[in-house]
Amino acid sequence: MVDAFLASGQNYFDTAWTYMDGESDSVQSRKCLEVAEEFGKKVIVMEPVKGGMLANVPEEASEILAQVEDNLSDFVPLSKAEDMALKKAARVILDKTAIPCTGCSYCVSGCPQRVWIPKYFKLYNEYAAKPDDKWKVQPEYKKMTEGRGAAKDCIGCGACESVCPQHLPIIEHLKKVSEALD
Numbered sequence: 068m069v070d071a072f073l074a075s076g077q078n079y080f081d082t083a084w085t086y087m088d089g090e091s092d093s094v095q096s097r098k099c100l101e102v103a104e105e106f107g108k109k110v111i112v113m114e115p116v117k118g119g120m121l122a123n124v125p126e127e128a129s130e131i132l133a134q135v136e137d138n139l140s141d142f143v144p145l146s147k148a149e150d151m152a153l154k155k156a157a158r159v160i161l162d163k164t165a166i167p168c169t170g171c172s173y174c175v176s177g178c179p180q181r182v183w184i185p186k187y188f189k190l191y192n193e194y195a196a197k198p199d200d201k202w203k204v205q206p207e208y209k210k211m212t213e214g215r216g217a218a219k220d221c222i223g224c225g226a227c228e229s230v231c232p233q234h235l236p237i238i239e240h241l242k243k244v245s246e247a248l249d
């Protein structure tokens with residue numbers, strides 16, 4: 068991501084910036100911000116709650132986040148302890164989410180196979196969190212795929228990956244979905 072930003076030659080950097088994106092190996096927001104600062108680029112910040120994903124975090128992450136006081140009213144910089152707590156919470160969320168898709172659906176309209184990518188990823192995350200619930204998840208998946216491409220129908224064209232703001236390896240993830248649910 069840093070390389071793509073530098074190669075683009077843009078005079079601004081638009082990023083999905085949350086404490087989670089900062090720690091993500093694919094989004095690399097923290098590294099990109101450092102580069103933007105170094106080169107004096109303007110920054111446009113988007114998706115502050117990651118498509119709603121950060122409104123409902125795992126309990127373990129919630130407990131860590133309780134250490135970070137709301138500072139929206141005065142925008143004081145985070146203390147070192149708060150910054151460390153955010154990084155730790157981000158790691159927990161990333162570790163506990165099999166596929167960190169935000170459900171933005173940018174990838175859907177360009178898919179020639181009409182694969183319902185975010186829906187399948189959401190369902191797969193439920194399955195990955197509780198594999199014993201496969202009996203519940205699989206019929207739901209079958210229903211979702213009626214009249215659309217299933218995960219197994221992906222032809223690997225890459226149209227979806229080129230527009231995913233999270234830079235997810237969608238094709239690889241769909242293979243996992245297919246192995247589990249097709």
Ligand code: SF4
Pocket residue numbers: 177178179180181182184220221222223224225226227228237238241
């Ligand atoms: S790579 Fe697969 S899921 Fe992505 S747009 Fe192409 S066919 Fe659809």
Ligand code: SF4
Pocket residue numbers: 167168169170171172173174175184185230231232233234235237
């Ligand atoms: S574009 Fe990426 S983050 Fe958005 S729904 Fe598709 S896979 Fe998920």
